[in-house]
Amino acid sequence: MKSIRSILLVALLQVAATTSAFAADELAQIKSAGVFRVGTEGTYAPFTYHDESGKLTGFDVDIATAIAQRLGVKPEFVEGKWDGLIAGLDVNRYDAVVNEVSITDARKVKYDFSTPYISTHAVLIVRSDNTTIKSFDDLKGKKSANTLTSNFGKLAAAHGADVVPVQGFNESIDLLTSGRVDATVNDELSYLDFRKHKPDAKLKIAATDTSSDDDQSGVLIRKGNPDLQAAINKALADIKADGTYAKISQKYFGKDISQ
Structure with missing residues (x-):
């Protein structure tokens, strides 16, 4: 009996180690693949929508593209309906969701967020x-x-x-x-x-609605990816520092909304 328990314990530890290694290595996997897979709606103007030519565009699309560039990879957008969009992270359809996802305590229980990249009412x-x-x-x-x-x-x-x-x-x-x-x-x-x-x-x-603080949105990723989270945060800080964010902001809103 003791032997069986030992075997089961070893097996569980191996699964846990594998899961942890997978999570910790997502940034490396993204860079190795050369692609940052982003879940988004494509029906939510001006953040993520299709222009008259049918091309996916929008504020969030441009922000995600700028993040991918600073990660040294290309963006790959995977479109889906809002009600199932966040759940797509659970089945590894994409590496992140960039779709005006509000930062809430309930969501932070299961997922991690980047620093806020936009706020609104x-x-x-x-x-x-x-x-x-x-x-x-x-x-x-x-x-x-x-x-x-x-x-x-x-x-x-x-x-x-x-x-x-x-x-x-x-x-x-x-x-x-x-x-x-x-x-x-x-x-x-x-x-x-x-x-x-x-x-x-x-x-x-x-x-x-002024009953609460501004509704802040961030890039949503799976739990347990501190390297990826840090890299996305650095990318967001860089695009604000070098004026990229302001240009994207002017393009869609006619003003810099970084503040």
Whole structure:
């Protein structure tokens, strides 16, 4: 019996060592492969979307590309719907998720984040002729278009909204403008970008969530990769120091949002 226990213990230790070695060596594996695999939606303008030619572009796409360049590799984007995007890390579909993933205590239990690379507020968007929804509390019993697992969807639900599930910002706006929902709780920067492209859209911001600190987003990676985390943090610091971040910022928002 003692012999069997010893064999099992050795086997478990070997599995643990293998798992630890794999995790610790992810940065080396990325550099060896020459590719930084990035999970992203591709449907969330201006952060990750397809332009008129069909090319994947956006603020987060450019940030991820700049990180890859400073890691000395090429970016490889793997697109997926938001509701399953983070879970893609668990099955090794990619090395990181760069998709405005909010840094929360719940997510930090299972994953690691880079330092924040962007911050924003949640806003309550309604049609211009809406006079009944003036605050988040007015969402009670109203329909709000949101991705179910996003912080925005959770915020809408917390205020009593009937959350109508969608795949991204664009679908939320489509449902709102067509009158199929009463509102959407969404990202302030996404809305400002939308207004920049469609200034005549009959929508408005009814309220801004200032009940908590700015919503900060970071690059999401698997737990136990301190070398990769440090390398990504250094890349982010470098692109802010050399002006790359400011250029990307100006391109999508018309101002430097690094502060």
